[in-house]
Amino acid sequence: LSAEAEPVPASHRGHVYIQWVLRGGLALAVVLLVIGLVLAIAGGEHGRAAVHLGHVFSEGSVGDRFVAVGLALLALTPVVRVLALVLIWLAERDRKFALIGAIVLAVLAFSIATGHGG
Amino acid sequence: MALSAAPMITLPLWKLAALFASGLGAGFLGAWVGIGGGVVLVPLLVLGFGIDPKIAIATSLLTVIGTSTAAGSVYVGRGMTNTRLAIALEIATSIGGITGGLLAIVVPSDALAGIFALVMGATSALMLRNARTREVGELTPSDTPTEGTEEAGVLAGTYYDLTRKGVVHYRVTRFAGGSLIALLAGAVSGMLGVGGGFLKVPAMNLAMDVPMKVAVATSNFMIGVTAASSVFVYFGRGYVHPLLVAPIVLGVVAGALAGTAYSGRASHAAIKRVLAIVLIVVAVQMALRALGVHLVS
Numbered sequence: 001l002s003a004e005a006e007p008v009p010a011s012h013r014g015h016v017y018i019q020w021v022l023r024g025g026l027a028l029a030v031v032l033l034v035i036g037l038v039l040a041i042a043g044g045e046h047g048r049a050a051v052h053l054g055h056v057f058s059e060g061s062v063g064d065r066f067v068a069v070g071l072a073l074l075a076l077t078p079v080v081r082v083l084a085l086v087l088i089w090l091a092e093r094d095r096k097f098a099l100i101g102a103i104v105l106a107v108l109a110f111s112i113a114t115g116h117g118g
Numbered sequence: 119m120a121l122s123a124a125p126m127i128t129l130p131l132w133k134l135a136a137l138f139a140s141g142l143g144a145g146f147l148g149a150w151v152g153i154g155g156g157v158v159l160v161p162l163l164v165l166g167f168g169i170d171p172k173i174a175i176a177t178s179l180l181t182v183i184g185t186s187t188a189a190g191s192v193y194v195g196r197g198m199t200n201t202r203l204a205i206a207l208e209i210a211t212s213i214g215g216i217t218g219g220l221l222a223i224v225v226p227s228d229a230l231a232g233i234f235a236l237v238m239g240a241t242s243a244l245m246l247r248n249a250r251t252r253e254v255g256e257l258t259p260s261d262t263p264t265e266g267t268e269e270a271g272v273l274a275g276t277y278y279d280l281t282r283k284g285v286v287h288y289r290v291t292r293f294a295g296g297s298l299i300a301l302l303a304g305a306v307s308g309m310l311g312v313g314g315g316f317l318k319v320p321a322m323n324l325a326m327d328v329p330m331k332v333a334v335a336t337s338n339f340m341i342g343v344t345a346a347s348s349v350f351v352y353f354g355r356g357y358v359h360p361l362l363v364a365p366i367v368l369g370v371v372a373g374a375l376a377g378t379a380y381s382g383r384a385s386h387a388a389i390k391r392v393l394a395i396v397l398i399v400v401a402v403q404m405a406l407r408a409l410g411v412h413l414v415s
Contacts, residue, residue, distance in 0.1 A: 015194050015265075018201065022191035026184070030371060033364045040361055041131070067360040071180055074367065075353065077187050078346035081339075082208070085201055094202075094270045101205050107212040108347055114216065115350030 014088040021084045025077035029070045036066030079108050133167075134365045140166070141181060141369025147396065148182075148313070148370070149189040149338065149377030156182050156312035157238065159366070161400050164231065165407060169362070171227040171234075175311030176352035177363045179345040181370040182313045186342025188374040190335075196277075197266025198335035203273050203290055203328070208340055210297040211314065212347035214304025219348030222309040223355060232408030234310050235401045241316045242397030254327045255288035266332070277332055288329050296326040308348030313341030316397065 040063030086101035129137075144159040156178035163174035193199045222230060257279070264285060266277035273290035290296075299321035303314035315337040322333035352358060 014201070015197055015199070019191050019195045022187050022194065026187045026191065026371065029184075030368065033368055036360070037134075037364045037368075041134070064360055067364045068358075071358060071360060071363055071367070072353070074180060074183055074187070075346055075349050078183060078342040081187075081190075082205065082343060085205060089202075089270075092270055096271055097202050097205065100202075100209065104205055104208045104212055104343065107209070107216070108343070111212070111216050111219075111347045111350045114220070115352075115354030 014085070014092065017088055018081060018084055021081055022077070025073065025080055029074040029077065032066050032070030032073065036063045036068075036070060039063030039066060079105070079112075082108065129361055134361075137167070137362065138365040138369040141366035141371075142373040143369075144181065144366075145185055145188070145370035145373025145375075146377035146380075147373075147392075148185045149374040150380055150392070156307075156310070157316060157400055158396060159370075160234065160311050161403050161407075165403050171230045172222065172352070172357050173359055173362070175222060175230070175309075176349065176357035177359070177366060178311035179307075179349040179352065180358070180363050181367050182307075182311070182345040183342045183349065184367045184370045185374040186313070186338055186340075186345070188371045189378040190339045190342065192375070192378040193335035193338055196335075197268075198277050198332055199266075199339045200268045200273070200275050200290075200328070200332055200336050201339065202268055203322075204336045204339045204343070206273065206293070207297060207300040207318070208343050210301040211304035211307070211318075211340060211344045214301040214306075215308040215344045215347035216351065218305035218308025218310070219351035220308075221305070223351065225309070228408050228410070230310065231404050235403075235405035235408055237306055237310065238397045238401035238404065242394045242401060246391075246394045253282070253329070254323070255286040255329050257282055257284045257286055259284040275332070277329065279329070279331065286329050288327060288332065291327045292325055296321055299325070304344050304347070307341070307344045308351070313337070314344055315341050 040061065043061055043063055082101055082104050086098050086105065089095075089098040089101060140159065140162050144156075144162065147158055148156070159178045159181055160171070160174045163169040163177060164171050169177075190199065194201070225233075260278070261283065263278045263280065266275060268275035273293065274288065276285050276287050278284070279286050299317055303317035303321070306312065306317065307314035315334075318337045318340065319330075319333045322328035322336065323330045328336065349358075
């Protein structure tokens with residue numbers, strides 16, 4: 001992205017990796033949502049009212065499951081984003097911020113566990 | 119859980135299209151002014167579609183993640199986002215998010231609408247008072263746009279400002295105070311289904327010496343992580359309705375990408391005024407809802 005002789009700054013490399021994590025997670029979630037929505041509409045049964053985190057693969061019609069998995073994946077993309085940052089900062093030897101990121105990951109893990117237990 | 123045996127719901131095509139359009143508008147506005155769009159979407163779902171506030175909040179949180187991811191991919195690519203600042207503030211914000219989510223489960227829906235109105239009213243008043251953002255950071259004039267950077271180990275960085283025509287160097291101050299506001303923003307986000315950017319953006323700009331556009335981009339990155347910290351609470355309790363959420367999320371993602379493309383050309387003051395006007399409208403509507411006045415039955 002920059003001139004060939006110029007070394008790319010570490011922070012910019014990190015930004016590019018994060019950009020791909022964001023794009024990849026979002027694209028996959030959108031594809032699943034579109035497929036699920038089309039299947040749900042085509043199936044006539046327009047969808048299950050509610051879905052629980054632990055039952056995204058097992059409840060409802062095929063369309064519902066595509067949508068539910070897409071939504072669960074979307075909800076997980078921020079977790080992956082933080083994980084990617086921790087790995088990038090570890091690679092950059094920025095231990096201080098890698099530790100800060102790890103703390104945020106722990107909070108998110110607690111949240112997922114809370115949701116499962118609900 | 120009572121909702122585990124949830125019935126099938128049928129949404130006619132026109133309603134799916136209306137939900138998509140609502141998401142499109144909310145996503146555009148959200149990305150443009152640095153909020154997740156939830157500030158518009160929750161009242162729209164509650165007041166316009168008659169959806170229960172807790173289901174609307176869960177729906178909104180997923181769209182906040184969609185906005186943050188779509189807009190974030192653009193902002194991060196431009197180097198506008200300070201990811202270190204985002205994650206450092208997220209310690210407080212994500213703890214606030216979980217707390218807010220757990221609180222919302224036990225608070226009655228009408229009370230939630232009332233709290234929503236109060237928060238929005240206070241925020242809009244603050245934003246109107248501070249409609250003119252002070253410029254922060256040192257400017258090095260340049261006609262050549264460059265990628266933004268952030269320094270390792272500290273909270274500082276640079277970005278190219280199209281309006282000021284130059285590279286702005288900034289250093290974050292008063293982190294502890296900012297974290298307290300971030301904690302509150304997280305709790306508000308988890309409880310009301312909004313991104314909390316309307317608190318974080320002014321906090322970063324006015325209190326922490328972060329340039330407005332970096333604050334918007336960093337907030338946009340953060341709100342997805344904050345929403346994730348509370349959305350699982352709602353997911354686990356059956357407040358996520360897949361067919362309802364899917365068209366809105368798709369609309370929001372499309373709107374957010376368009377809104378992000380426009381944000382680079384909007385001036386600071388314009389961003390703030392739009393945000394303030396939106397908040398006032400929302401506050402009045404939600405106050406009416408809390409008082410039992412339903413515009414749409």
